[in-house]
Amino acid sequence: MTVKKFRAFAAAAFVAVSAAWTGCSSLSSALSTMGEIADDAGFGVAGAALGAGAAISKAGEEITPENEYYIGRSVAATILANYDVCESERLEEYLNLICAVLLEESDKPELFAGWHVKLLDTDEVNAFSTSGGHILVSRGLVGCAGSEDALAAVVAHEIAHVQLQHSLKAIKASRWTTALKRTAGAGLSAATGDTELADTLDGMVGDVVSQLVNNGYSKSQEFQADALALTLMANAGYDPAAMESMLKEMKSRQNGSKAGFYRTHPTPDERIENVRDSLGKIPRPKDTKKWRKKRFAAALEGIEANDAD
């Protein structure tokens, strides 16, 4: 560690400790500051992790896991109004097992109603995840994966977005305040026809869906999700370098497309550069890919031809 890096880290540590004495809300700010300082000093992945901690801490002060869940349900229902789902039991189970393994050593393995991965029946290269733990992955995106580790990169990236609460940050603060005031201590019933609340919630869901489907997350959020995904992969025993190969394959299939993933994400080249930067700082697990080859081939058999079980 260079003297410069040590001084920067020590300064950030002093900020964090001072903030810790003044309460959690200051701590989340301190963590965010510390993350930025750590990033500038060259602690790339550590910086992203600290920033992630601040994000989770801050949102956790305002939104309960139950709230996250119900928002996520409505976001998923909105997205699913535009896509069919694949009924491929074998592949679905496989994706959900990969998800469970990735979550096992993560910081937030539990959500209010758990995590669930579902395949969307479209050739479009795309994936969505909601704060309710719904991870929707397109058949087109799955078809880009050349290995289980590459598929794990896709799932890990979506898990990261949820754990970093990126979709919730799309909701305008004013809408959240209104929603909480409308429902504090109240017993609601659909029969009351509370259209004002429905309008507020409609706005909240609209904010999230607009970001997911139209605008995409910010570059910074995408890079944070990639960084956290690499850590999730490595902790689970997957080769984090598989994310780079997945991005390269996605780039090769773009063919000038601006739809789906290609519209809402930074370019594959930008992400590859960011991933390469992070890969150098993550300890690599032992290479055990050969143990996963056969089951990967079996799970994806027929997927490009859209054969259901």
Add this chain to the structure above:
Amino acid sequence: MKRIFAAAAFAAALTFAAAAAPFKKGQTLYVSVKSAELRDGSGTLGYGAAVVVDEAGEKRSLVHERDRPSVSGWVSNGSLTKKRIVLSGGAMVDTDCDEIVLAGKGFSEEAENAYRAANGDLDFDTVDEIERISVSPKAAREFAEAGRLLIMEDAK
């Protein structure tokens, strides 16, 4: 100057050590997820259930249910909260509001029903179907072992 930096680094180490295990032995916590599975398969804890920490870990804690001490096991720290969860129809509580989470406050099942009534074209049926997808801890362990992935300990 060296002493200042050393002190700052030491303080940071203490802060992170404290942050590593978020809970303490003997602390009362509440289940913040719909259903928290005990890792040894001995049962589940329901939303809002009060538990007492027997052993605090960085990612998981050994707890027992306060009202049913025989229900005990390791559970993910992410499933627990320090704030008491009051379910609708529950007893009155007279503690500081900051320590309470009112289940159903904000975006809840009732709020969703109001939203659904106003947006009939949304596909909640498929969402319900998706939420029925699950893998058992045993299946996940076997999958990890077969793929030479993480070693999943039975309890922790």
